[in-house]
Amino acid sequence: FMPDLHSNTVTHPGWGRLALSVTLAVTILRVLVIYATPLPLFFDEAQYWVWAQDLAFGYYSKPPMIAWAIAATTSVCGDGAGCVRLSAPLFHGATAFVVFLLGRHFYDAQTGFWATVTYIVLPGVSLSAVVVSTDAFLLFFWACALFVYTRAEQTDDHRWWALLGVVLGLGLLSKYAMIFFFLCMAVDAAWRKSAPTVWR
Numbered sequence: 720f721m722p723d724l725h726s727n728t729v730t731h732p733g734w735g736r737l738a739l740s741v742t743l744a745v746t747i748l749r750v751l752v753i754y755a756t757p758l759p760l761f762f763d764e765a766q767y768w769v770w771a772q773d774l775a776f777g778y779y780s781k782p783p784m785i786a787w788a789i790a791a792t793t794s795v796c797g798d799g800a801g802c803v804r805l806s807a808p809l810f811h812g813a814t815a816f817v818v819f820l821l822g823r824h825f826y827d828a829q830t831g832f833w834a835t836v837t838y839i840v841l842p843g844v845s846l847s848a849v850v851v852s853t854d855a856f857l858l859f860f861w862a863c864a865l866f867v868y869t870r871a872e873q874t875d876d877h878r879w880w881a882l883l884g885v886v887l888g889l890g891l892l893s894k895y896a897m898i899f900f901f902l903c904m905a906v907d908a909a910w911r912k913s914a915p916t917v918w919r
């Protein structure tokens with residue numbers, strides 16, 4: 720693309736398509752990497768795989784989402800290390816696109832694109848995308864909750880609030896740290912004096 724020298728914006732009609740293309744390309748590359756690597760499962764990953772053999776609504780140290788995800792992927796492609804880890808790059812890819820939606824919502828599509836690129840190449844995300852852990856699921860549902868919360872707070876539409884409840888519930892089923900989102904909502908509501916809307 721070329722900058723429009725007669726304006727302060729960069730002209731490009733397809734920031735969303737570009738963000739999706741980058742996200743898909745990086746996600747496919749990561750899937751190939753986890754299938755090509757000879758690394759066996761780490762201790763925690765092996766433990767999560769064992770949990771996936773006996774599905775429940777919680778385990779002694781983690782909520783159940785990671786076991787559910789591993790059960791889903793291994794039911795499709797087997798119990799190899801790559802398949803056990805498959806949900807990690809998929810969820811990080813999905814999170815990257817939600818980051819695009821957030822950037823577009825708060826600023827514009829170009830900002831959303833660069834936010835997506837920044838997220839998907841972060842060192843921590845790059846590592847987390849090739850090992851299966853609860854962080855991939857937490858980040859996805861946290862990003863979704865932030866997007867849904869902003870829409871719910873702006874529109875006060877009960878459907879957005881109901882969806883927020885679903886997303887927060889799924890986040891809590893992913894990692895208990897999702898509880899901090901409620902604290903963030905409280906701080907935001909108090910700061911912007913919109914507490915009655917939020918808490919109703």
